[in-house]
Amino acid sequence: MSTSGTSSKLTPQSRAQSLDALRASAEGEPLDVLVIGGGVTGAGIALDAVTRGLTTAVVESQDWAAGTSSRSSKLVHGGLRYLQMLDFNLVHEALTERDLLIKKLAPHLVKPVSFLYPLEHRVWERGYVGAGIMLYDTLASLIPGKRALPFHKHVSRKGMERLFPDLRHDAAVGAVRYWDGSVDDARLVSTLIRTAASYGASAATRTQVVELTKDSGGRVDGAVLQDLETGDTFPVKARNVINATGVWTEETEGLAGEEGGLRVLASKGVHIVVPRERIKGTVGLILQTEKSVLFVIPWSRYWVIGTTDTPWKQELKHPVATAADIEYVLDHANAVLADPLTKDDIIGTWAGLRPLLQPGTKEGTSSAKVSREHTVASPAPGLTVIAGGKLTTYRVMAEDAVDFALGDGAKARPSITTEVPLLGAVGLDVQQNWGRRHARTYGWTPALVDHLLHRYGSLLSDIVELCETDPSMSKPLEHAPAYLRAEIAYAVSHEGVLHLEDILLHRTRLNYEVADRGLAALEEISQIAAAGLGWDEDTRLAEVASYTARAEAEAAAELEPDDESAERTRLAAADVSPTATLSPR
Template sequence: MRTAALTPRTRDDALEALAASAEGKELDVLVIGGGVTGAGIALDAVTRGLRVAIVEGQDWASGTSSRSSKLVHGGLRYLQMLDFHLVHEALTERDLLLKKIAPHLVRPVSFLYPLEHRVWERAYVGTGIALYDTLASIAPGKRALPWHKHVSRAGMDRMFPDLRHDAAVGAVRYYDANVDDARLVTMLIRTAVSYGAHAASRTQVVELTKRATGVVNGAVVVDLETGREITVRADQVINATGVWTEETEALADTDGGLHVLASKGIHIVVPRERIRGEVGLILQTEKSVLFVIPWSRYWIIGTTDTPWKQALQHPVATAADIDYVIEHANAVLASPLTRDDVIGTWAGLRPLLQPGTKEGTSSAKVSREHTVASPTPGLTVIAGGKLTTYRVMAKDAVDFAIGERAATLPSITDRIPLAGAEGHAVLQRQARRISADHGWSRAMVDHLLHRYGSLLMDLIDLVDADPSLGRPLAGAPA
């Protein structure tokens, strides 16, 4: 394995590999799109032994993949739709991330599901969440998270003092997980690079090239840092550009492909001390659900679901969006929030697949959440899905792209830890010693382990060489 670092040097090397692909060193797979799906595809493909490159027009995870609810979960709402397979699949992926793939990045988080009715709702919701936990238990091995528990009103008051006393008669406490979504994408890219993938951000695809037969055989990309234009040759091109799916399809000059609409979801951020509670909340709304999520020194509250037809690069949280979230949160909070409590917002765009595919699309593989299709030979398109199931999406996309070869080159990403995962458990046990050796608080060490995992040792080497790097910035919590 190579170094897992992403540096100007590794980017330059990637650009040279792209150029070399047109001079006899053709790629097996060129991935377009540096969100969680594209990053997952790059890792999946390179660990099958394929020659792989991934390009992103902006920064890694600069789109939807850094603007999610930051949850890794099965999706309770899908149980209401009786989509047991989808829930089981997502819960299996959640537990893989917690136990094997990214235990340093993905952490448990518990939620209260407040109950308004003492008898029938407790039975109804309790049965649903019990099924949710049971679907997670079908996978082999030890459970990754505790079973749900029923909570009395007194217990609810202890766990979430700022829950309005008349808002619920009790609750069900259950567990899911959260993750720094942008960090997950970065670690996916770093891991793919460590296995030999070439990764170049700030590299814009401006054309999809074709052979005389009409088969897509690569792309023309532009290095946005220098303006250099590079012709890339690849046996297969995979479009994983999310809400930009149709724009990327159009570069192949084909009428086929997937229909994708952008749906905006926003979140607000309030200081942790503003709401007294040690767990999260999940609240039913007239449209979907609203999460109140503990996140370090803050609360994240969201989300919404509204159409977005303006610039895809710059979705914004409007005053109406913010008021909607505040209003629904205030329905259960003892001390109502105001706009003055909001210290930050973000808006992301979900790529919502529309029924069917465009005329001319030769074949498609469809699940409830994502679709893989080929609008023209040599080009594979994947869209839809969610953060939690990125690995399944990546597997499906690569299987589809390489066709019959998938039987002899199966995906193995369910057994590949991301950079920083191996050795993480050992460093957790050494956290007290690391804290004492460097004069860092235990909270700081835990924070660094959560972000870096075993790669913390690289950071410690830098601090040992220059102790000033280990001092907290002025005003930052130690």
């Protein structure tokens, strides 16, 4: 698998080439590493492995980041709550990764965001909270080099009212303002995958592992894959198989026919989205609730408010927000807002499942507990499993997983991902300097240029090239003017889109950042996608119908009172590429 001239473009053609490379491994030289799971951890593992000089492939049964990794709180943070548990090493690790992303690896994708921690008591709480956040900042200061983010500041009631006018006057006597990072989680994942592909990794979505195979000695030596687009099933061989499937961890482990492995439970977290103009404020809020932490996060043209933390016992693929979830978030946000929100203010929601690692491993499993947050284990020789963790520390998790898989061989091939910027990071300052010229040329507002730089970084030059070739691409979508037509074309030509829902859910955020889930823009988006993917009219209309049914089912599910009824309502819409039913060996 040569890296010479390897492109970062993800296309149906590159997917076909990746599947051919996977098939070839069964006949010739096995892969060094096969990664199962295309969330942030799997994407990070693929990049870590391929940059060590290992032949690498990563497969995902749906779209990149289709599970938990597109449904997070979209924060890159150190985890203030771990200071209460005196877990200083974990906080320092997460802060190190946060600052590495902001300063070097992905400065276009990860941006500083500040929060107010409201205080209800003048003296003791300011001292207690202030000391905790001081420690948070001090741990960040231990990281070599210039600080990535400002020090925290104490804020008076008057200052608090200036920063967040819509904070209820009697909700706090003052606040502490501190900084963390925000990220478009799905774009982080797709950028990791594209970066891995640029170094020679094979990458294929809609490709499901339906069996894990073993050699005569009982070592896992590969898998059987099913191409969900065609139904074709074929074997692949690999010296190391790494399972990074999050809430599907136990399901995937079972394919090896072993009793061992990690135990993972799913917990649902729900977020709501309201327009930016609906709440007057320039910073975020962090609020303690009886069940979890609630964030009010300024994000682009809107606010993201969440999250919940409730057990999820339904199917894992389509968690949805219920009426009770939405009411819970509204009630807790309204407890501090001067102008209370109503359901009519909500333009979107999403629900994600956290993979909660349970204590201990199953009998017969060799494991290395590498963090309070995540664990790497081996339920069978040749199979490595990683679970737990959080988005911020994906790179550390990836390094730990590959180290564990290689064993003693890791010393000869150490991880280098602290020195590997993601696509769009190198040359970012150049494109920032060209931003004003692009704005004048195409009539783009400063806000739109910022939007493009945040999404593409130095790859903005690719968007400009599309606009130069076809000037109509420089125009906003008629019914979703926050996005250019070029962004849809680019998603098709460079970002691995196979279906219309990939664009609406993961390459843009239209599924939850406009009230109609992007349905008004569907005609224009589908025409651009059809031109790029070569769809005939029947295929285009089928894609429109599939996404429309999904959007309507999600909207109806939000009206249901509980998880069981919401799931039934959501599953009324069929999947565009249904997964195969797995049968443990």
